[in-house]
Amino acid sequence: MTTPKFQPLYRQIKALITDRLIAGEWVPGAPIPSEMDLAASLGVSQGTVRKAIDELASENIVVRRQGKGTFVATYSEERAKLRFLRLTASDGSAEALENRLLSCERGKATAQIARMLDVARGSSIIDISRVLSFAGTPVILDRIVLPAAPFAGVSAELINEYSGSMYRMYETRMGISMVRAEEHLTAVGADGPVATALGVAEGTPLLSNERVAYTYGDKPMEWRLGLCLTTAHHYVNLLD
Amino acid sequence: MTTPKFQPLYRQIKALITDRLIAGEWVPGAPIPSEMDLAASLGVSQGTVRKAIDELASENIVVRRQGKGTFVATYSEERAKLRFLRLTASDGSAEALENRLLSCERGKATAQIARMLDVARGSSIIDISRVLSFAGTPVILDRIVLPAAPFAGVSAELINEYSGSMYRMYETRMGISMVRAEEHLTAVGADGPVATALGVAEGTPLLSNERVAYTYGDKPMEWRLGLCLTTAHHYVNLLD
DNA sequence: GAGTGGTCTAGACCACCAA
DNA sequence: TGGTGGTCTAGACCACTCA
Numbered sequence: 001m002t003t004p005k006f007q008p009l010y011r012q013i014k015a016l017i018t019d020r021l022i023a024g025e026w027v028p029g030a031p032i033p034s035e036m037d038l039a040a041s042l043g044v045s046q047g048t049v050r051k052a053i054d055e056l057a058s059e060n061i062v063v064r065r066q067g068k069g070t071f072v073a074t075y076s077e078e079r080a081k082l083r084f085l086r087l088t089a090s091d092g093s094a095e096a097l098e099n100r101l102l103s104c105e106r107g108k109a110t111a112q113i114a115r116m117l118d119v120a121r122g123s124s125i126i127d128i129s130r131v132l133s134f135a136g137t138p139v140i141l142d143r144i145v146l147p148a149a150p151f152a153g154v155s156a157e158l159i160n161e162y163s164g165s166m167y168r169m170y171e172t173r174m175g176i177s178m179v180r181a182e183e184h185l186t187a188v189g190a191d192g193p194v195a196t197a198l199g200v201a202e203g204t205p206l207l208s209n210e211r212v213a214y215t216y217g218d219k220p221m222e223w224r225l226g227l228c229l230t231t232a233h234h235y236v237n238l239l240d
Numbered sequence: 241m242t243t244p245k246f247q248p249l250y251r252q253i254k255a256l257i258t259d260r261l262i263a264g265e266w267v268p269g270a271p272i273p274s275e276m277d278l279a280a281s282l283g284v285s286q287g288t289v290r291k292a293i294d295e296l297a298s299e300n301i302v303v304r305r306q307g308k309g310t311f312v313a314t315y316s317e318e319r320a321k322l323r324f325l326r327l328t329a330s331d332g333s334a335e336a337l338e339n340r341l342l343s344c345e346r347g348k349a350t351a352q353i354a355r356m357l358d359v360a361r362g363s364s365i366i367d368i369s370r371v372l373s374f375a376g377t378p379v380i381l382d383r384i385v386l387p388a389a390p391f392a393g394v395s396a397e398l399i400n401e402y403s404g405s406m407y408r409m410y411e412t413r414m415g416i417s418m419v420r421a422e423e424h425l426t427a428v429g430a431d432g433p434v435a436t437a438l439g440v441a442e443g444t445p446l447l448s449n450e451r452v453a454y455t456y457g458d459k460p461m462e463w464r465l466g467l468c469l470t471t472a473h474h475y476v477n478l479l480d
Numbered sequence: 481g482a483g484t485g486g487t488c489t490a491g492a493c494c495a496c497c498a499a
Numbered sequence: 500t501g502g503t504g505g506t507c508t509a510g511a512c513c514a515c516t517c518a
Contacts, residue, residue, distance in 0.1 A: 008506060034484060045508045050485085058298075059480055066485045067515035183477040186470035187427035187445035205427035205445035210474075230426035234450075237423040237477060240299055248487060274503060285489045290504085306504045307496035 009044060014052040016042075021061070021072065022216045028171050031069040032062065061179055061216070073177065075167045087233045089134065098136070099164025102129040102197070104156040106148060113145050116212050116223045124148035130164060131197055138198045139233060145223045150174060166222075167213075176221060181213040185235070188227070198229055207235060249284060254292040256282075261301070261312065262456045268411050271309040272302065301419055301456070315407045315417065327473045329374065338376070339404025342369040342437070344396040346388060353385050356452050356463045364388035370404060371437055378438045379473060385463045390414060406462075407453075416461060421453040425475070428467070438469055447475060 007015075017032065026032055035053065039046040053070055056062040063071050107127045114121040125145050132140040144166065146154065151174055162169040170176040188208045195202040209226040228235070247255075257272065266272055275293065279286040293310055296302040303311050347367045354361040365385050372380040384406065386394065391414055402409040410416040428448045435442040449466040468475070 010506075036484085045510095047509085048507060051506085053485095064485060065516085067483080067517080069484060179480065181479040183479065185425060185447060185475040185477060186473075187447040187468070188470075189443075189445045203429075203443060205429045207425060207427040207447070228427075230428075233426075235425040237425060239421040239423065240419065250487075276503085285491095287490085288488060291487085293504095304504065305497090307498080307502080309503060 010048050010051040013038075013042060013044065013049060014055055017052060017056060018061070018216060024175060026072050027175060028072045028074040028177050031071050034069060059179065075171045075177065086236045087140070087228060088236050090232055090234050096135070097164075098133040100131045100133065101156050101159055101164070102131065104128045104154070104159060113223055117145070117147055117220050119147050126151055126154050128159070132164065134233070137232070139229050141194055141197050141227045143225045147221065150176060150221065176215055178213040178215055178221065180218070181211050184210045190227070194227055198227070200229060204229070206230070209235070250288050250291040253278075253282060253284065253289060254295055257292060257296060258301070258456060264415060266312050267415065268312045268314040268417050271311050274309060299419065313417065315411045326476045327380070327468060328476050330472055330474050336375070337404075338373040339400075340371045340373065341396050341399055341404070342371065344368045344394070344399065353463055357385070357387055357460050359387050366391055366394050368399070372404065374473070377472070379469050381434055381437050381467045383465045387461065390416060390461065410461075416455055418453040418455055418461065420458070421451050424450045430467070434467055438467070440469060444469070446470070449475070
């Protein structure tokens with residue numbers, strides 16, 4: 001999949017740090033060794049370690065704090081409350097978000113889900129449905145599918161305990177940090193059940209947001225389909 | 241607007257290079273002085289200039305080519321044909337894109353447009369409408385608004401000459417490079433005129449894409465509203 | 481004051497490119 | 500062959516944090 005070839009030293013060091021992250025050597029929020037320590041233990045100069053950590057920091061895998069150290073990135077310290085959720089109230093208000101769980105069941109992966117999550121077809125999955133509301137108004141109907149094995153402890157009770165903050169739950173309960181996500185956006189009309197769940201008329205235009213989230217090493221761990229009502233909210237995207 | 245304060249040397253150098261870009265000292269595609277030359281003329285070390293250029297490169301303002309030099313980024317060398325247009329065929333095919341101009345007129349900025357483009361209300365603007373088609377099927381209805389002064393030469397003929405590649409035209413004809421853009425996405429239903437233009441039924445869900453594009457120094461230069469038919473295409477977004 | 485990340489320097493060698 | 504960016508080193512000083 002990757003092209004090994006000759007890699008600059010700093011990339012080898014970056015890979016080495018990533019491997020130790022995958023191995024769970026440092027949990028989210030914990031400090032990694034200082035640049036000097038890493039440099040000494042690896043037998044390279046501090047500047048080289050620095051460049052490796054620079055890249056990890058620019059990918060939000062790690063967070064630097066001057067005078068304190070470098071820490072494994074945590075979902076909770078993301079800028080906004082909602083890491084990947086870029087939905088913003090069009091009038092600029094910052095409403096609280098409420099989570100209502102519709103279901104949380106075990107099932108088997110369909111061909112499509114299996115491909116997305118890079119698991120065998122028919123393997124066990126967890127299938128979650130919920131509605132997210134801003135200020136009492138339903139705004140998002142989410143369906144979330146997880147591979148069952150790494151997420152064994154997931155239950156309706158646990159999700160409610162985290163008030164629907166899924167990524168925070170993954171991180172603190174399963175030790176799984178999401179590092180990257182890919183989204184496909186389309187516009188769709190609300191069909192019967194969806195319209196009912198969101199309390200809108202059938203055919204209401206919705207922003208469909210299909211997302212695959214990846215953990216360290218680009219391993220897909222979550223598939224999600226969000227149907228968003230965008231009458232009072234919009235999805236913000238910065239390009240450069 | 242910005243906080244001057246004390247800036248690291250490399251940021252001051254970055255600002256200095258940006259200023260010279262704004263001044264038009266180097267046109268898109270032209271090489272900027274080598275790291276050694278800049279370092280010598282500014283009286284700093286090569287590593288410091290390097291860090292300044294690193295940031296400009298990571299913002300796609302400048303492109304490095306090993307063994308050749310560093311060049312002002314050009315729209316034409318963007319990865320895909322369509323720099324900011326992230327619409328992809330759902331079946332993975334890469335269809336050619338056709339551009340049909342509906343209108344290109346002079347007008348006055350409304351309050352909303354004036355705010356978005358940071359110009360005075362009522363100042364002269366250019367108002368363009370067009371339909372983009374993939375493989376003969378209309379997919380996007382675009383409305384593009386530009387401040388008239390910097391884009392004085394824009395005409396229907398000129399746009400057709402560039403087959404609708406607006407950003408390439410801005411760059412080669414007006415010397416204006418877009419560096420950054422902010423998009424707001426929502427789902428809407430096609431109203432009468434829109435439905436006609438795209439050849440779909442009224443009420444068909446469309447992905448509404450409102451975009452402001454910025455040139456050097458974060459100056460807004462283009463407002464755009466794209467209404468996209470997403471039955472066979474989707475908008476791709478990578479998060480990290 | 482000790483330790484951390486942040487900046488800056490000076491110089492070395494490498495990989496790549498063009499003439 | 501000479502010039503460019505890419506990597507790596509070694510060491511200096513600064514700004515911040517915390518005991």
